Amino acid sequence: MIMPYTTAPLAAPTRRRTAAAALAVTVILALALAVGAGGGTPAAAVVAAAPAAQAPAPGAPQPDPGIPPADPGVAQVDLNAVMTALRLNDVAADYVLLVDTSASMRDGALFDQVRDFLRGYVAGLTPADRFTLIRFDAVPALLYSGSAADAGSAIDQLPLVPNGGATDIGAAIREAVNELDRRDASPVSAVFLLTDGAHNPPRSSDFPDPESNDRPWQALQDHTRQRLDLARVHGHGIALRNDDQAMAGASLLKWALPATKVLALPPDQLRAYLDRAKEDSRRLTAAGLLTPDTQEQVTVSWEPRLADVDPGASHLVTQVKLTSRAKWLPVELTNVSITPSRPDVQAVGVPDRIILPPGQSVTIPVILTWQQHSAGWLRRSQVVTGELRLGATIDSPWRDVANYDFKLPLRLRFADESTVLHGSNPDGWNLWGVLRLLLLVAAVILAAILGRLWWYPRLAGILLVEWPNGQVVQVELSGRKAQISTRHRIDAPGTGSVRGRRARTDGETPRTDILVRYRPRQVSGRLPRVRFSPGQSRIVGNVTFTYPEGTHAEGWQREAGPFARFPRFLRGRRGPRDRTGGSSRTPPPSGKARRAGP
Template sequence: MSLLAPLYALGALAIALPILFHLIRRQVKKRTPISSTMFLPEMRPPLRNRSRVENLPLLLLRALALLLLAFAFSRPFLRSAASESSEGLSRRTIVLVDTSASMRRGDLWTQAIAELRSVTTGLNPGDSLAVIAFDARPDLRLDFETAKTLPIETLRAVGDSLFADQLPSWNGTDLGAALRAAAELAVENDGSPTSAMEDAADSESNAVVGSTQVVLISDLQSGAKRETLQGFAWPREVPVEVRRVTARGQSNAWISLPRIAATDPTTGAIEGDQGPEGSQSVFRIRVTNSEDSDKAQFRLTWLRADDSPVADPPREVQVPPGQSLAVRLPPPPADAVAIRLTGDDQDFDNVRYFANRSPSPQTVLYLGPKLPEPRDSPLHYLRQLTLDTATRRVTFAHHRTGLGSTADGDAETSDSPGASGAATLPVSAGPLGAVDPRSVPLIVASGDLDADTLGSLQAYVRAGGRLAYLPAPAINGDDSGERALRALFDDDSLSVTEAPVRDYAIWTRIDFAHPLFSPLAGPEYNDFSRIRFWAHRTITGLPDGSRVLVAFDDGSPALVERTDGQGRVWAFAAGWQPLESQLGLSTKFVPLMFGLLDADRPEDGVADRRVVGERLSTANLPAEPAEIQIDRVTLPTASLGRLADIERVDRPGVYRLGWDGAETSVAVNLDESESRTEPLETDELERLGIVIGGAAKRAAEEQSERQLRDVELESQQTLWRWFLIGVLGLLAAETFVGGWIARSRVTSSGLSPT
């Protein structure tokens, strides 16, 4: 039996009152002297009978009535056998264990395993457990169904067996994905609290099902990704207990390697023409110091593949806490593959790898006729550009089109050499033939194109190439532009006519969300109103799937994009040469051409810097993944086999890709977000809707639920009513017994009751 209001049971102490009253003898209040006893000595009765209880049945009735009345006010009730047993309360615990790269700091991993052990050792018979390890992706190591089949002793030691001889990975941290996986596991049909309660009600054991709890074991560094929690409805009945592990040293600094281009894509200016020590190029890095750091002095050193330092003297840098510093270094030595930072407390992220390899040659091909005045040709303005980057060297070539076109030699001479300084240009003519998009990433075509050339261009685009087409003016019956666009856009209803331009036209409604124009979306770059177009074509009847990126002020399309296979076709309604516009002479022309060449695709066959856990894209390599051998050249060196068999690269380093006697290299680095080791406050998780609650809160909630169940059980049983009926019965019996005793005394004294 249990009591809902146990303090009222203290009223049972009132049974002492009738006992006390029965022990006290009544004293004679009025004494009447008798003359015959005046000469007798005064004798007091002995006191040995003073503590004798008289009328014991009456005393018991009165005491029992008080006792029943106290218990009635305590609101007694009876629990079932399952609810009385603490072992019958089954709890479901989901443990999230952080195995990301930031857990490599100090003894964080040892602390995490100890926290997991403390969770599992506290399990009771009937409890269920699930364990999820997470870094960039969640990994369910133990599910509820498997845990049910394990003895309680094995379940309490399961943490050591799940992570035996394992260290944290080199992947980043996606905390949002891990928490979502835990929430989905907690509420799925085969393991939800509601389903579990229904199963328990139908089972013979009648076990009581408790709550579900998520225990998060992590360093909770601020760089952990949380975007997937945006808009996610966290189940309110599933609290999260955060068990944070903390590193001893807080200072952490790291190196960022931005993608280095030899040309600034927004201005066309060449970087580093006056680099350190008179060099013609620079190696730019950025050093960042954490906000909670207590150190500011760091050292930079070049490293070889065997992790030995290069003989060059190290570079000292000073970065205050919470700030970053852009550092311009001379080009790395030929045998250097990494740069290392020293001077902070944490060394797990101190090395950044780079692919120290020669730029690959690429060609931008121009298809068009040879004009008497070179400055009237779009090619002239293309040749003034430098489209080189740290990973490529771009040259230009001219393939002449039109009736009677010939090469007239192997090269074309210009009085105005290109930006590279070359005064000659490779020239070809005749049928275009097949073009490889890996060596020719961009083709610019203008004017009349024959059917064979159009067929070759269509095959080129579908294979991943990029084509920019400038139709000739649609005057004097020239419909070459219309015929070419109909073939390239695969729609015979497309029409191209010459637009009537009174003075000039300008570009409006520019799609700055497109990768072609996104570098120019800033307020300092997005003004195109000063670029005037003296003539342009009107393109109508565009097929479905075409995207208008720019329109003229009269509403007609100025730049249209169409995706075909793996490549793209852009149709310009006007040329950029001065005969038609000022575009080729404007500062916007440089980033626009960079966009045609680079927008929305890797820099080259395999981007020279990747993040651990990413797939290696080889779309532009001249070999299939099954033909490419991948080896790690940095420590620990290893031959990993064929690239097709490698799903993801699992550790930082420099990797060599080889095929048919050729090779290239790619650098794989730690996700930079892992270096942001400042602690993430739990308030941020609560702001995202996560219910935070530790063991104390869980115990309080369980106690509150137990109290509610007790109130409901007591209100159903209403035992207090029977106790009150018993009290009334005892009082009636006490009245009868008391009257009977009184009458007995009168009768024994020989007096009439009246």
């Protein structure tokens, strides 16, 4: 029950910002003691890091004296040198010739000139090439398909006098496509269509005039795209007469090979043109060989592995192995360097230029020197660490030929060009680190203690305890905890305790609540806990606890909280209502506490 006229001041807490300021000062002082050198004192270097221009450490292996001098550029070779290096005489190409043998080829001895041209042309082919000869009029006929070395006999199989009554160009083109659709066909092929007139098929032909019915021609086009790599097959439609009908007939090859070149040539110019076309085919063959090489990698390997080196070693020689994965393309590395990620690591003996033949490897010895340093917050270690990266300009003597003749820009790149350098040796305890850890732990413990003292301040004021029989006991509170029992200051029939608890207030006057734990004598189990503010009373078990609202008996507020004995500059200024319970100089009411009415 609440006593209506009592003199009980509330506990006087320190303001929250004053406590926070003091706590912050304490933590900052502790952390200031804990701050020290981050990585410890660097150990003396076993071998001083030497730049590339200086001599390596005494006793270390000397770099290879046969390093070629630096050259600002890579010397380029011509097309003939590249063709010779590629051994194109051993690389076969497919040449398919479609020769019109219709009766119109007799006019002007046109057919005789074509036959004489073919004899000279076949003699100029390389033995590795494959030659196919197909004549066509009403129906196509395969005369020869095999090595160019034996192709001379194929010319003798042409008729002495062309007497075909029709010209089925579509069927001849289909025969050429089927001939190139072989397992052993060369990836680079050329088809030459020689005709003197338009498409004039017999009625039984599968290829009518495309202007009236182009479905068979579309089917031929689809079949060619499915069976052949059109990027590797060159088409040449040659009109042997300079008129519209001959040009229309030669243009029909585009249905199968869309990139076909169509032109009108007299028989005496065929040799020069086909020789140029043959050279174009050889270049296309060379480009096909070099295409994968221009996008290959130069792999880098480091021996021995540098992930577990001895920091105390005077030097280390690593074997850097560079391997070209190109099959044909020679590679040359210029401005070669090994760049460490740390300034205390140096690489000595790196050549400025390295030549890599196709598919081969070159190994260079590189001397690594470093300056070891101490590390470890608690356990000290002698450490060397960093990253090594090989850098260079990747070039080739064939660069210009690849760029300008084959339209193949070089896109060579490194693989595994970087590695990790690391080593560690234990070197005992870091005493300064242990001291910092202990100071930090002490600071944390001190902050926790001060925080608990701030949340549970000193008790002040009076507490009224009413027994079940109506007897009222008035107890003046002091200290941080008061025991409840018949043998302690708070005389009540039971056991428990009373503590102060700082209340959370947002923008209001700070206050301290009362936290009571009490259990009557006849009751067992856990002590129930009750919290109440000044001016309130609570019944716990069969006892009524009242915390009156008022001032202290002496009339002066006393400093409460864990910072009561701190200097004033740590506690802050006290305002006119710095303590809950009235003005800082309000005297307490006089008189004795009495029990309220029934």
